Amino acid sequence: MDEVELKRIVWRSRRGLLELDLQLERFVADVLPQLNDAELVDYRELLQSPDNDLLDYLNGRSECPTPRLWPIIARIRAAQR
Template sequence: MADNTEFNRLYWHSRRGMLELDVLLIPFLEEVYRDLPRADQLNYEKLLACEDADIWQWFMQRGQPDDPELQSIVNMIVKRVQPD
């Protein structure tokens, strides 16, 4: 029950004010998040605490977060939609 409650909390925090972010974050949460190591799950949660404008810039590769852990999760999400 607690796991489902936490997942639901993350789901609602993944819903942003921008549709462009929603279409990246929500599928990542639903399809990848549960299989990530705990450290990467925490990085995803840290990403959700960032401003939408910053996240969007990072996803569009117009900037990078200063935090290497945030950069790692951003890279995972971007690579998922833009495979090599």
């Protein structure tokens, strides 16, 4: 993935909910640079989720309806520890 698209992904990681911003900020700083192209595509798709749904997925209050995105959600959760 090219640098321009990576910058777009980082920008889209900024959300309207502070709690969500804090979780994604840590993930973007620590894990995003290590992701391969397929994982970046999954992360970009996950970012299309509404803020409240995404927060619920990350906090385990609801399950993402797309099983293919579960591994990236797990990586975001692991970055919080």
